[in-house]
Amino acid sequence: MNGGTGRSEGGRASGRTDGERVPGHTDSGQAPGYTDRERASGRTEDKRTPDKRTPDKRTPDKRTPDKHTPDKHTEDKRTPGRTDREQASWTRARLGRCGPPLDLLTACFDRHVYAPHAHDEYTVGVCVGGAEIIDYRGDRIHNGPGAIVVLAPGEMHTGGPANDTDGYAYRALYAGPALLTEGTLGGPPHFREPLIDDPELAAALRAAHTDLSTCPDPLEAESRLPWLLTALARRHSTARPAADDPVPGARGIARTVRDRLADELLAPPALADLAADLGLSRYQLLRAFRTTMGIPPYAWLAQHRVARARVLLESGLRPAEVASLVGFADQAHLTRWFRKVLAVTPATYRNSVQDPGR
Incomplete structure (x- = not known):
């Protein structure tokens, strides 16, 4: 709200501040300028001249709005009520x-x-x-x-x-x-x-x-x-494009990669290093693994980790403990994959398998 506009709360111009008396008006509430006879007869119409600084209610305020204060009806063209992103x-x-x-x-x-x-x-x-x-x-x-x-x-x-x-x-x-x-x-x-x-x-x-x-x-x-x-x-x-011929020995390559990932699930080797050990490019290794297993290496390892996590959760360990023991970055990482594979959270699964009524 701009203090330099001179507007009152109702939007009209005000010629006085709160508590300021209107000139010519007494505290008794009686309008001055009448004789005793007029007061006795009850003919005491208010003859005061309206304060010219107070605009009539029917007269709109025609003053130019403060250019520094946007009109309340003017909205951002981009999205009403939204700030810059x-x-x-x-x-x-x-x-x-x-x-x-x-x-x-x-x-x-x-x-x-x-x-x-x-x-x-x-x-x-x-x-x-x-x-x-x-x-x-x-x-x-x-x-x-x-x-x-x-x-x-x-x-x-x-x-x-x-x-x-x-x-x-x-x-x-x-x-x-x-x-x-x-x-x-x-x-x-x-x-x-x-x-x-x-x-x-x-x-x-x-x-x-x-x-x-x-x-x-x-x-x-x-x-x-x-x-x-x-x-x-x-x-x-x-x-x-390089030839898309099947990679010779793709099934054996996929098994070798799978076994290495399972053995080193806490710190799996880089695929580029595995490919070099097998005399392949990384692209050839990925093709051989995808063709044989139907999914990429990271997805296979994530599902293997979930299987290991289930065993640990069934033993009573909490999800936060299990995540680090099977190689997930944190509990959120475990939860994301657990839900993808089993459609429930690790905590829900743990509570379910430990239910005495099962």
């Missing part, structure tokens, strides 16, 4: 234990405009809301929900909201060139078109980004991100 958070994941880092960005902006800049890695982003404009390679890219944007290393770009009402939100990851060459031939891939329409891949990238931003498990990051980035390069770049 200028939020960004970074998460660093590692591709396998002691593996290279990979950064994940979660951003939601109303007005932020990036200065021209470049990255050393490929920028792979998925728009999840609003509308964004990106200046890149001399063109202006209009990006909306569900689209994938790929920006090459070292290439200048900028970005900002496409209009004044919607803002923009996106998820991005920053991947070294080697991650996009594992399933292709001929060096780093080139993307002729930075804007890619691939709903299935966009949904998979967004889901992986969300999960890893919540819990950046190294084995999960190494199982999911290289696989998705290889798919991106094989489907949409100029690079030639």
Whole structure:
């Protein structure tokens, strides 16, 4: 409320402060200027001249509102009652234990405009809301929900909201060139078109980004991100895909990887190291494991951990204790996977199996 407007609580101009007497008015309540005969006869109409500083109730206040105080009927064009959302958070994941880092960005902006800049890695982003404009390679890219944007290393770009009402939100990851060459031939891939329409891949990238931003498990990051980035390069770049012939000995490879993960569930080895031991690329190892087991390595290990957790919960241990004993990052990580596999929380399961009536 602006104190310089001179308005009263009712919205009308007031010529006095609380408790201030109106000039010419006595405390007795009798209007001055009448004779005794007039008072005796009861003819005492109030002859006082209305205070000119008090506007008539029927006369609207025509004063110009204070320009510094927005009118209460004026709302933000973007969303009524909403303040600016200028939020960004970074998460660093590692591709396998002691593996290279990979950064994940979660951003939601109303007005932020990036200065021209470049990255050393490929920028792979998925728009999840609003509308964004990106200046890149001399063109202006209009990006909306569900689209994938790929920006090459070292290439200048900028970005900002496409209009004044919607803002923009996106998820991005920053991947070294080697991650996009594992399933292709001929060096780093080139993307002729930075804007890619691939709903299935966009949904998979967004889901992986969300999960890893919540819990950046190294084995999960190494199982999911290289696989998705290889798919991106094989489907949409100029690079030639490597042959998709079955990996010789895939069943034996999968069993070897499975056994190593089970034996080292508290600190599982990096897939890149396992692949090197077997004379394979990481992409070949992932293909062999997925083809044989039907799921990626991190998902198999998570289910194996859940099976081990069930035994410990049945013995009476609490979920917080069990999580660390089977290799989950914390109780929340255990709970997430327990619900995926068994549809209940670890605490609910523990209480159920310990019920004397069962």
